[in-house]
Amino acid sequence: MKFQKICVIGLGYIGLPTATTFAAHGINVLGVDINQQIIDILNKGEIHIHEPGLRDGLNSAIQSGKFKAATRPEEADTFIIAVPTPFQNDEFGKYNGTTYKLADMRAVISAAESIVPFLRKGNLVVLESTSPPRTTIDLVAPILARSGLEAGRDFHLAYSPERVLPGQILRELIENARVIGGVTPESAQAGHELYSIFVKGKIIETDATTAEMVKLMENTYRDVNIAIANEFSRLSDKFGIDVWEAISLANLHPRVKILNPGPGVGGHCISVDPWFLVEAAPELTQLIYHSRQVNDTQPHFVVETVKRAMGTLNGKRIAALGLAYKPDVDDLRESPATEVVHLLQKEGAQVRAWEPFKPTAQMEGINMAATFEEAISDADTLLLLVKHKEFATLDPHEIAGKTNAKVIVDTVNGWDNAAWKNNGFKFFRIGDNKSNS
Ligand code: SAJ
Numbered sequence: 342m343k344f345q346k347i348c349v350i351g352l353g354y355i356g357l358p359t360a361t362t363f364a365a366h367g368i369n370v371l372g373v374d375i376n377q378q379i380i381d382i383l384n385k386g387e388i389h390i391h392e393p394g395l396r397d398g399l400n401s402a403i404q405s406g407k408f409k410a411a412t413r414p415e416e417a418d419t420f421i422i423a424v425p426t427p428f429q430n431d432e433f434g435k436y437n438g439t440t441y442k443l444a445d446m447r448a449v450i451s452a453a454e455s456i457v458p459f460l461r462k463g464n465l466v467v468l469e470s471t472s473p474p475r476t477t478i479d480l481v482a483p484i485l486a487r488s489g490l491e492a493g494r495d496f497h498l499a500y501s502p503e504r505v506l507p508g509q510i511l512r513e514l515i516e517n518a519r520v521i522g523g524v525t526p527e528s529a530q531a532g533h534e535l536y537s538i539f540v541k542g543k544i545i546e547t548d549a550t551t552a553e554m555v556k557l558m559e560n561t562y563r564d565v566n567i568a569i570a571n572e573f574s575r576l577s578d579k580f581g582i583d584v585w586e587a588i589s590l591a592n593l594h595p596r597v598k599i600l601n602p603g604p605g606v607g608g609h610c611i612s613v614d615p616w617f618l619v620e621a622a623p624e625l626t627q628l629i630y631h632s633r634q635v636n637d638t639q640p641h642f643v644v645e646t647v648k649r650a651m652g653t654l655n656g657k658r659i660a661a662l663g664l665a666y667k668p669d670v671d672d673l674r675e676s677p678a679t680e681v682v683h684l685l686q687k688e689g690a691q692v693r694a695w696e697p698f699k700p701t702a703q704m705e706g707i708n709m710a711a712t713f714e715e716a717i718s719d720a721d722t723l724l725l726l727v728k729h730k731e732f733a734t735l736d737p738h739e740i741a742g743k744t745n746a747k748v749i750v751d752t753v754n755g756w757d758n759a760a761w762k763n764n765g766f767k768f769f770r771i772g773d774n775k776s777n778s
Contacts, residue, residue, distance in 0.1 A: 342465060342497075342531050344368055344538065346417040350452045352379055352410065354609075354672070355469060355503045356423035357388070358395055358510045364402035366539045371417065372410040373455070383410040391671035391698060394511045413455065419465040419535055420456045422481075423503070424448035426470045428613055436623035439630060442616040444473050446480060453484040460488040465497040465531045467521075471556055471610065472500075473617040477549040478524060493525040499532035500549040502556030507608070507670045518542040522552025560614040561629055566600045567611070568632035571639045574602035574772025578646070584772030585754045602772050604726055604752040605639035605677025607666030612636065612675045640680040643726075643771055647685065647750050650769040650777075651722055655689035660720035660746065662713075663727025664696040664704065668753075671698035678726035681752075682707050685724075693720065697731055717744040728755040737764040 345368070349360040352374040360372040374380055382389050386400045402408035414420065426449060428442040435441075449470050456466060466485060468477050477500040482492040492498035500522045505513040519540045523529025529546035536544055547555075570588065577584035588599045606612045615633055619626045644654075651657050666676040673679065673696070682692050683706060693708050695716035702709060710716035717723055723746045725732060733755045741764045749761050751770040758776055761768045769777045 342418065342463075342534050344418050344535060346371065346415075347419045347421060347535075348373055348414045348417040348456075348459075349421045349423060350374075350414060350455065351422065351424035351448070351470070352383065353423070353425060354390055354392065354507060354510065355505070356421070357383070357390070358392060358398070358505070358514055359421065359423060359469070359503070360408060361395065361398040361402045362511065362514055362539050364405065364407035365398060368407065368538065370402070370408045371415055372408060373412065373414050374410065375412060375451075377412055380410045380412055392510050393508065398511060414459050416459045416461065417464070419467065420460075421467045421469060422449060422452045422456075423469045424452045425609065426472055426613075426617075427609070428616055434620055434623065439623070441619045441623060441630065442613075443620050444617050446472070446476070449476065449480065450484065453481050454487075457485060457488045460485060460490055460496060462490060462495050465499070465528070465535060466492075467498075467532055467535065468500045469503050471502065471560075471614050471617070472553055473621050474553050474557070475550055475621075476500075476553060477522070482524060493523075493528055497523065497525075497528035497531040498549070499523045499528045500552040501532055501536065502552060502559075504556070504559065507667075507672060515539055515541050519544045520547060520552045520555050521545070522547045522549040522555075524549050557614050557618050560611045561618060561632075563600070564606060564611045564615045564636060565628060565632040567603075567606050568635040570600045570602045571605070571635055571642070573599070575642055577772045578642075578774045581774045583770075583775040585770070586773075586775070601754065603639070603677070604643045604681050604771075606636040607674070607676040607678070608672065609674045640677050640684055643677075643681045643750075643752050644684045644688065646752075646769060646771045647690075647722065647724060648688070650748050650750050650767070653689075654685060657690050657722065658720045659685060659690050659692045659722045659724050660710075660716040660744070661685075661692050661694040662716070662723060662725050662732055663729055664694050664702070664707070665698055665727050665729070668728040669698070669730055671696075673699060673702065673704065679704060679707065681724075681726060697729060714743060717746060720744055720746045722746055722748040722750060725749070725751045725753060725755050728753040732756075737761045737766065741765060
């Protein structure tokens with residue numbers, strides 16, 4: 342297939358880097374988003390999200406004339422759908438006394454609908470949004486058929502999961518292996534040709550539903566493995582040992598690689614995608630369901646640890662350090678840190694939060710500090726919720742001069758116990774009932 346023009350629908354964390362990368366490789370790219378504000382920002386060369394290297398990538402794409410952004414698609418050789426698939430807030434599935442979350446596919450549906458008037462024979466359509474199994478065949482293909490053209494016969498249709506790690510998206514887009522699942526082998530082949538424009542990693546062809554499952558399996562595998570690490574943190578607490586020490590020792594085994602406990606699992610992927618499997622087959626997904634429960638309740642375990650460290654939470658002032666869902670990103674979606682803050686407040690604590698990657702963020706129901714100093718100055722306790730580099734490198738001696746706090750609670754193993762204790766702090770860490778003071 343020849344690729345002269347690509348429409349990328351959805352200009353978020355995946356769509357925008359994908360669009361600028363294609364543009365950097367000489368393809369004309371129309372980026373499409375329903376949000377006019379985002380389009381205006383992008384056409385000015387500004388970006389609405391934080392991702393290292395993305396602003397420069399966008400600016401070169403605009404200057405080369407290869408990228409523009411609009412609110413509606415146009416005719417093109419290829420359409421890539423990279424819109425969000427969150428879960429529904431108001432409706433839940435029920436199975437055998439359990440309640441599970443349901444995927445909200447409205448953005449995929451409208452993206453597919455928006456392509457219909459522009460779809461031509463010989464085009465390629467690729468779905469990248471993480472979706473429940475069979476979405477490409479059962480949801481997207483029938484919508485595109487409204488054009489009078491049939492997927493696999495008149496045009497190519499494929500599913501290709503993105504697998505990039507926020508914070509390293511531009512590098513991983515190029516270097517990671519890419520799976521392309523076609524509704525026919527020819528569709529997979531067309532997808533292969535498309536991504537070989539920039540992908541240096543292996544490109545593997547398969548069928549569409551396998552490709553959907555691959556993506557869900559990857560993130561579910563990670564979720565289940567973090568759940569076991571979190572469960573180990575609770576067990577270690579109960580048995581008076583330090584989970585971080587125990588994990589590092591267990592990981593000396595050549596076939597063991599336990600992940601890190603923390604305040605819970607956040608973000609828009611790992612805490613969401615396993616539900617797509619539960620929704621698709623609740624009778625077959627007990628382990629996946631329970632892992633989600635463990636990770637979703639981990640903020641409560643954090644609150645219990647803070648309570649133990651402080652005696653009571655009522656009226657106590659806590660500086661919550663970090664609200665992002667993981668280190669060194671600005672993404673606050675589905676963040677366990679914000680859940681911890683809400684739970685602490687429910688127990689009567691006065692929390693002031695500081696997020697260095699979103700210093701001006703307004704979060705409903707959360708008192709945001711304008712500076713790090715403001716967050717910590719009159720706090721009783723410093724609560725480390727995200728292992729941002731700039732927190733990990735703080736000097737306890739310097740901090741001792743800037744805060745009234747005497748207690749540290751570390752939920753991410755980001756700080757050196759002894760260094761804080763030597764500077765007069767009491768130090769507590771989740772899952773560590775051995776060295777807590
Ligand atoms: N976390 C832990 N302990 C760990 C590792 C992570 O508690 O040992 C937490 C993080 O703090 C965070 C959450 O899990 O709250 C998820 O972070 P992550 O770094 O594991 O993953 P994401 O959501 O940023 O990106 C994942 C990646 N998938 C896998 O690693 C299998 C990425 O490759 C995917 O492209 C991305 O999901 C996606 O878009 O689906």
